[in-house]
Amino acid sequence: MNEVITAILNSAIEGSASVFPFPLTTQKPSLVKTSFPMNATAVLIGVTGDLRGRFLLVAEDSVFASVAESMYGMTLSGEMLNSFVGEIGNIVAGTMATKLSLRKFRVDITPPTVLSGSTTISGFKSAIQVPVDAGERGQLTLLLIFEE
Amino acid sequence: MAKVLVVDDAAFMRMTLKAMLTNGGHEVVGEAENGLVAVKKYQELLPDIVTMDITMPELDGIGAVRGIKSIDPGARIVMCSAMGQQDMVISAIQAGARDFVVKPFNEERVLASIAKVLG
Numbered sequence: 564m565n566e567v568i569t570a571i572l573n574s575a576i577e578g579s580a581s582v583f584p585f586p587l588t589t590q591k592p593s594l595v596k597t598s599f600p601m602n603a604t605a606v607l608i609g610v611t612g613d614l615r616g617r618f619l620l621v622a623e624d625s626v627f628a629s630v631a632e633s634m635y636g637m638t639l640s641g642e643m644l645n646s647f648v649g650e651i652g653n654i655v656a657g658t659m660a661t662k663l664s665l666r667k668f669r670v671d672i673t674p675p676t677v678l679s680g681s682t683t684i685s686g687f688k689s690a691i692q693v694p695v696d697a698g699e700r701g702q703l704t705l706l707l708i709f710e711e
Numbered sequence: 712m713a714k715v716l717v718v719d720d721a722a723f724m725r726m727t728l729k730a731m732l733t734n735g736g737h738e739v740v741g742e743a744e745n746g747l748v749a750v751k752k753y754q755e756l757l758p759d760i761v762t763m764d765i766t767m768p769e770l771d772g773i774g775a776v777r778g779i780k781s782i783d784p785g786a787r788i789v790m791c792s793a794m795g796q797q798d799m800v801i802s803a804i805q806a807g808a809r810d811f812v813v814k815p816f817n818e819e820r821v822l823a824s825i826a827k828v829l830g
Contacts, residue, residue, distance in 0.1 A: 582815055634815060635727055646723035653721070653766060654814045657793025661813075664796035672794070674720055674768045 568709070570666045571614060571659075572691060575705050578658035579695060582651070584633055590694040598685035599692070599706055604645075605684075606652025609673035614663070618656050618672075619684065619706040626701040627651065633700075649675035684708075713759040713829055714740045718749040718775065719791070720767040724814075728762055728791070728821065735822040746770030750778035753786070760825060763808065765792035765799065773806050780807035787828050791816065 576589050605621040622630075624644060631639045631647045639647050652675045660670045678684075690708040697703060715737050717728045722744075729739045741756045743749035747770045753761065761779065765772035772790060779786045790803045795813035803811055809828040812820055 631723075637727075639723070643723055643726070646721050650721035650724050654793040657766065657795070657814065661793075661795045664798070669796075669798065672766055674766055 567614065567668075568691070570663060570668060571616075571707055571709075572693070574659045574662035574666065575618065575655075575707060576693065576695075577662050578655050579703075579705065582655050582658050583630065583697065585697060585700070588696040588698075590696060592691050592693045595690040595692050595706070597688065598683050599690065600681075600683045601678075602681040604648055605678045605706075606648050607676045607678060607684075608652050608656040610656070610660075610670050611673070612670035613668045614670050615710040617687075617708040617710075618652075618659065619708070620652050620655055620703060621706060622703040623701060626697065626703060629700040630697075645677050645679070649677050652677075713737045713825065714756070715825070716741045716743065716749065716752055716756055716758040716761045718743045718746070718761060718767075718772065719764040720744050721764075724764070724791075731818040731821050732762075732825070734818060735825065737825065746772060746775030746778065749775045750782070753779045754782060757783075759787065760828060761786065761788045762791045762812075762821075762825075763788050765790060765794050765803070773802050776803065776806040776808050789824050789828055791821070 605619050608618045610616045627648050656672045687708045693705040695703045719725050725742045741752045743752050745767045763772045788808045790808045790811045793814040800811045810824045812824050
């Protein structure tokens with residue numbers, strides 16, 4: 564099981580690093596038990612296939628807007644920013660799936676769901692959160708939820 | 712200049728692709744947010760080329776490529792997806808896609824693929 568978690572974790576971190584066009588500093592991963600409270604924007608993607616779970620990318624709107632500007636040179640807000648949040652989740656999760664395939668795990672991903680505001684993600688036994696520092700742009704958090 | 716149908720579930724990505732294609736002198740004649748709408752719009756619009764996402768609700772991009780190719784075996788379709796693993800690329804090509812562009816992409820890469828497929 565530890566090998567599987569390491570493969571997922573490394574694929575998620577490598578996927579993020581190859582998608583974002585600026586340096587990222589990955590903080591120490593930590594275990595999350597049963598629930599994850601958040602007050603920000605998040606994109607949730609389901610992972611199916613050899614490994615099953617959910618992937619979330621969480622950040623303030625301003626961080627996602629800054630990512631959009633650095634990747635596509637566009638200043639986004641409102642519905643178009645929400646759409647970008649879904650798309651960046653799809654791109655990071657898709658790149659993670661590609662990295663996992665190099666480790667011999669075949670997975671597929673679902674279309675994204677975007678969550679906003681104060682909420683609590685629950686209904687899981689364990690998850691791993693990885694804070695990622697994007698310098699002056701702020702911080703993003705990767706949340707990897709594992710299904711048994 | 713080609714008439715292009717852009718298929719992606721994200722409005723942001725459709726907007727971005729439209730801007731890139733327009734900059735390259737192409738005309739986006741239609742947009743679709745899932746595979747089912749894509750097959751329907753292909754029949755209506757008969758575009759010269761289609762850009763096709765893979766992960767979409769209702770019907771995914773691979774299913775949409777099969778649907779379009781069953782209507783028009785000569786259809787020219789370029790996949791534009793973040794799912795760049797080898798078996799996904801092979802599935803897309805086997806379904807009938809002519810090229811595969813992995814997200815995130817830039818304008819140069821998209822236009823080069825369109826030019827290659829248009830021959």
